Amino acid sequence: MSNLGKGEFTYDVFKAAYDADPKLQALVKNFDQQTIELKSSETDDVAGLPGNPGAPGDPVGQMAQNATDVGASL
Numbered sequence: 124m125s126n127l128g129k130g131e132f133t134y135d136v137f138k139a140a141y142d143a144d145p146k147l148q149a150l151v152k153n154f155d156q157q158t159i160e161l162k163s164s165e166t167d168d169v170a171g172l173p174g175n176p177g178a179p180g181d182p183v184g185q186m187a188q189n190a191t192d193v194g195a196s197l
Contacts (some may be wrong), residue, residue: 153160
């Protein structure tokens with residue numbers, strides 16, 4: 124943002140704004156001192172959560188999907 128002649132956010136300022144504003148929390152998937160990752164879809168909220176069938180690393184969800192996958196045999 125400094126290249127645009129606009130103000131800059133420091134990590135501490137952004138973290139305080141993030142902690143105080145649920146609207147900002149709804150837009151941001153993850154952030155650290157170097158990057159801010161925005162949510163790209165509504166599924167970002169549930170992807171990877173325990174008990175989310177089909178989430179990466181969810182063996183129970185994968186087993187359920189395999190058990191119900193009848194493929195092209197029908």
